Amino acid sequence: xxxxxxxxLFVAAAVCTASQLTxxxxxxxxxxxxxxxxxxxxxxxxxxxxxxxxxxxxxxxxSVADKSAxxxxxxxxTNEPVEVLYKESFKPRKEVILDLGDHYTGYFSFKVKDMxxxxxxxxxxxxxxxxxxxxxxxxxxxxxxxxLSRAWLQDEIITVMRMPHEVKVERxxxxxxxxxxxLAQSYYDFVFEDxxxxxxxxxxxxxxELAEGTDPMIKKINEIGLKTLAECMQTVYEDxxxxxxxxxxxxxxLEALANAYSYKNHTLTRRCLYxxxxxxxxxxxxxxxxxxxxxxRPDVGLHVMDYSLLYGVALLEYFKETGDRATADxxxxxxxxxxxxxxxxxxxxxxxxxxxxQHWLVFDWKDDLNRHAPMQGLMTFAIEQSYELAKMxxxxxxxxxxxxxxKDMRKASREVFYDKKLGVMKSGPDAQIxxxxxxxxxxxxxxxxxxxxxxxxxxxxxxxxxxxxxxYAYHYLIEAMIKCGMGERAREMLITYWGGMVxxxxxxxxxxxxxNDDYKSPYKFYPMNSYCHAWSxxxxxxxxxxxxxxxx
Ligand code: RAM
Numbered sequence: 414x415x416x417x418x419x420x421x422l423f424v425a426a427a428v429c430t431a432s433q434l435t436x437x438x439x440x441x442x443x444x445x446x447x448x449x450x451x452x453x454x455x456x457x458x459x460x461x462x463x464x465x466x467x468x469x470x471x472x473x474x475x476s477v478a479d480k481s482a483x484x485x486x487x488x489x490x491t492n493e494p495v496e497v498l499y500k501e502s503f504k505p506r507k508e509v510i511l512d513l514g515d516h517y518t519g520y521f522s523f524k525v526k527d528m529x530x531x532x533x534x535x536x537x538x539x540x541x542x543x544x545x546x547x548x549x550x551x552x553x554x555x556x557x558x559x560x561l562s563r564a565w566l567q568d569e570i571i572t573v574m575r576m577p578h579e580v581k582v583e584r585x586x587x588x589x590x591x592x593x594x595x596l597a598q599s600y601y602d603f604v605f606e607d608x609x610x611x612x613x614x615x616x617x618x619x620x621x622e623l624a625e626g627t628d629p630m631i632k633k634i635n636e637i638g639l640k641t642l643a644e645c646m647q648t649v650y651e652d653x654x655x656x657x658x659x660x661x662x663x664x665x666x667l668e669a670l671a672n673a674y675s676y677k678n679h680t681l682t683r684r685c686l687y688x689x690x691x692x693x694x695x696x697x698x699x700x701x702x703x704x705x706x707x708x709x710r711p712d713v714g715l716h717v718m719d720y721s722l723l724y725g726v727a728l729l730e731y732f733k734e735t736g737d738r739a740t741a742d743x744x745x746x747x748x749x750x751x752x753x754x755x756x757x758x759x760x761x762x763x764x765x766x767x768x769x770x771q772h773w774l775v776f777d778w779k780d781d782l783n784r785h786a787p788m789q790g791l792m793t794f795a796i797e798q799s800y801e802l803a804k805m806x807x808x809x810x811x812x813x814x815x816x817x818x819x820k821d822m823r824k825a826s827r828e829v830f831y832d833k834k835l836g837v838m839k840s841g842p843d844a845q846i847x848x849x850x851x852x853x854x855x856x857x858x859x860x861x862x863x864x865x866x867x868x869x870x871x872x873x874x875x876x877x878x879x880x881x882x883x884x885y886a887y888h889y890l891i892e893a894m895i896k897c898g899m900g901e902r903a904r905e906m907l908i909t910y911w912g913g914m915v916x917x918x919x920x921x922x923x924x925x926x927x928x929n930d931d932y933k934s935p936y937k938f939y940p941m942n943s944y945c946h947a948w949s950x951x952x953x954x955x956x957x958x959x960x961x962x963x964x965x
C-alpha cells in the first residue's frame with residue numbers, strides 16, 4: 414500500500430509542473446539553476462566530523478515474555494559475565510543476547526578463534542540487532558510485502574570460512590541488543606574475542622544542567638530526549654538511525670529546535686538547510702526528503718506540502734538563533750518560492766485540497782485525520798513566520814502582499830471551518846473535529862486565546878474527537894497549549910505522554926507511540942517502526958525553553 418502510494422506520489426510529483434507556476438516562479442527557476450551547485454558545495458563544507466566511541470557489551474541478557482512489558486517482552490540480566498564468551502566454546506551454547514547498556518548507532522565487529530583443532534569447515538551465524546526487546550523477538554519473515562523494505566530490519570547472515578577471523582558488519586546499525594545465533598557449525602570449538610560496537614554521532618558539547626528541584630520524570634525525559642537527538646545527529650539530521658537514515662524537512666525543523674536549546678551544533682542545521690535547497694528540482698518545490706549519499710540530484714522525489722512550508726520556519730529559527738544573515742539571505746529565495754508555490758493552491762483564501770491531491774500532507778501518523786483545516790492553519794502560520802524572516806532580512810518589500818494573505822486566510826478559516834456554537838474547528842466533508850485542526854488554528858492565531866482554550870477543552874473532553882497518533886503531532890499540541898496559556902496542562906501532558914514511553918522502558922523515544930496500542934505501526938509491521946526517532950526528541954526544546962513550566 415505504502416509502496417503504491419509512494420509510486421503515485423513520485424509520478425504525481427514528476428508531473429507537477431510548469432503550468433502551475435506563475436511567470437515569477439519561472440524566473441525563479443532560472444535563478445535557481447545556477448545557485449543549486451553552490452548551495453550543495455556549502456552544504457558539503459558543513460559536513461560534521463563524527464565522534465567515535467568503542468562500546469563493549471555490558472551484560473548477557475535473556476528475553477522474558479511478559480504481558481505487562483512493552484510489546485510483551487523484557488530483558489533480564491543473567492549472572493554470566495560477557496567474558497565467558499571469550500573463555501568458553503560457543504559451540505554448545507549456540508545463542509547469546511548481548512546488551513550494550515544503551516542505544517547506539519554505528520558498527521558491530523567481533524573476532525572468532527578456533528580452540529582445539531584447525532578450521533575444517535565454515536561456520537555460519539545469524540546476527541540480529543534490536544532497538545527494543547519486542548523487535549528481537551519478532552519473526553522478521555512475517556513482514557508483509559506491503560510494508561517498507563524487509564532489508565531495513567536488522568539481521569545479517571555471516572559465514573566465516575576460516576579462523577581466526579574478524580567479522581565486521583558492513584551496514585551501519587542502531588540498537589541496544591545484539592543476538593548471535595550459531596546456524597551451522599563444525600567439529601572444532603571456538604571462542605569470541607573483542608566484541609565491539611563503534612558508536613558514532615556528530616552531537617558534541619555539554620548540555621546545560623536542569624534546575625535543581627526539577628521533577629525527576631522531567632529529568633529522565635530530558636535525558637532520553639538528548640540521547641534520541643544525539644543518535645539522530647549524524648552527517649545530517651536523520652529521522653531515525655535505524656530507518657530511514659535520511660533528512661526530512663519536518664524532522665529537521667524539530668531536531669534543529671531541540672539542538673538550538675541543547676547541543677547548539679548549528680553547523681549541522683546549516684548543512685541540512687543548504688542540502689535541501691541544493692537538491693531542489695527545477696520547479697523550485699522542495700523535496701520533503703533527500704538522500705545525502707546520491708552523487709547527483711535525482712529526477713524524482715517526494716514532495717510534502719506541509720513540510721515544504723515549514724522550511725521557512727526552520728530557516729527563521731536558525732537565523733534568530735545564530736544571527737547568520739548570510740545563510741538566511743542566500744536561502745531566502747527558497748522560502749519565498751515555497752510560499753508562492755503553495756499560494757497557487759488557494760481558492761477564495763482557502764487551501765484547495767481538491768487541487769493538490771498529488772502532494773503528501775504528513776501532519777501525523779493517523780490515516781483517519783482530515784488534513785484540510787490543519788493544512789489551512791499550517792499554511793497561515795508558515796506565511797506569517799516567513800514574512801517575519803523577510804522583515805529581518807529587510808526584504809519585506811518583495812512580499813508586501815503576504816500580511817494581507819495571512820489576514821484573509823484567517824478570516825476565511827473562521828467562515829469555512831469554525832463552528833461558533835461548539836467553539837471548535839471542523840474539517841472535511843464529515844466535519845471532523847480533531848486535535849490537530851484546533852492546534853494549527855491556534856498556532857496560526859486564527860483563534861484568539863480564549864477561543865483556543867475553549868477548542869482544546871472541547872477535544873480533550875470528547876472521546877469521539879480524532880486524537881493524536883505520533884510524538885511529531887504531540888509536539889505541536891504542546892506548543893499550542895503553551896501558546897494559549899495552558900502551560901500547566903502542557904506539562905502534565907508531556908509527563909504523561911513521553912513519561913509513558915519512559916515507564917515502558919524506552920532508551921530513546923519512538924517514532925510512533927499510542928499509549929493504548931504497543932503494536933501500532935504505519936508500516937503494518939511494528940518491528941519496522943523506528944524506536945529512536947528524531948521527531949520525538951522535542952521535550953528537550955520545551956524543557957530548556959520554558960523553564961518556568963518544566964524546570965521545577
Ligand atoms: C517517515 C520518516 C519521517 C517522516 C516521514 C514523513 O518515513 O521516518 O520521520 O518525516 O516518514
